[in-house]
Amino acid sequence: MRVLGMMSGTSLDGIDVALVDFTRDSEHPSTLRGHVVHTGEEPWPAATQEALRAVLPPAPADVATWNRLHAEVGEAFADAAARVLARHGGADLVATHGQTLHHDVRADGTVHATLQIGDASRIAAATSLPVLADLRTADVAAGGQGAPLAPPILDQLLLGADGIPTAVLNIGGISNLTLVGTGEVIAGDLGPGNALLDAAVHAATGRSADVDAALARTGTVSAAALRTLLEEPFYARPLPRSTGREHFDGDYVRRLLGRRRSQR
Numbered sequence: 001m002r003v004l005g006m007m008s009g010t011s012l013d014g015i016d017v018a019l020v021d022f023t024r025d026s027e028h029p030s031t032l033r034g035h036v037v038h039t040g041e042e043p044w045p046a047a048t049q050e051a052l053r054a055v056l057p058p059a060p061a062d063v064a065t066w067n068r069l070h071a072e073v074g075e076a077f078a079d080a081a082a083r084v085l086a087r088h089g090g091a092d093l094v095a096t097h098g099q100t101l102h103h104d105v106r107a108d109g110t111v112h113a114t115l116q117i118g119d120a121s122r123i124a125a126a127t128s129l130p131v132l133a134d135l136r137t138a139d140v141a142a143g144g145q146g147a148p149l150a151p152p153i154l155d156q157l158l159l160g161a162d163g164i165p166t167a168v169l170n171i172g173g174i175s176n177l178t179l180v181g182t183g184e185v186i187a188g189d190l191g192p193g194n195a196l197l198d199a200a201v202h203a204a205t206g207r208s209a210d211v212d213a214a215l216a217r218t219g220t221v222s223a224a225a226l227r228t229l230l231e232e233p234f235y236a237r238p239l240p241r242s243t244g245r246e247h248f249d250g251d252y253v254r255r256l257l258g259r260r261r262s263q264r
Helices: 046-055 063-088 120-127 137-141 150-159 195-205 223-229 252-262
Strands: 002-008 015-024 032-042 093-105 111-117 166-171 174-180 186-192
Touching (some): 015 063, 046 063, 046 093, 093 120, 111 137
Parallel strands (some): 002 093
Antiparallel strands (some): 002 015, 015 032, 093 111, 174 186
């Protein structure tokens, strides 16, 4: 079976795609082997990307805006799928995580709800393939964190079988870590990755990111500001845990450092 996987992370930098051929081992039918045909990143339509940024917390948005974005994200994913399949051959299934708009973590650290958009019917119409979507909500319904969802499974398959304790760090908009090779797989979000950096760069320059750290290389670390930021209570919570832009939003650093200055 050939599967096209698609997702967009909290960085909103592009639509990640992976086309993989899965086959059963002839001698060990319980073993599934995957051959990576293609991995890459498809661009967001600029208008859709900006519209998504405009509704992320703490920005307000009404149900009509979210409804329109659900359709637009579905169209963007559909176009990306069609391009990948045209270049690299067909598939039997499309699996899409969509785009997270809201991840509702309560004060006690439990996740109440999570919302990913991207109309799967539009992907099915564009590719004439079955589409597996809305992947995260089942984990939340079962009492899980819902995030990170995919890394623990893949990291265990790739690195956990030999019994060597291994930590796998993924830095996206929100960074997460998976610990494998110790028996039980442990995973969770660590805190902000690129989300706050990208928000600061976009606010200051209008650009989407600090490519190759060109701006960061010209500055110096403020030890006092770093100490304040590291006092964040989320960092003391045990894994598994999850977070998102609802907590680490574009104004997070300004609020925290502004409060520190006002207390002087």
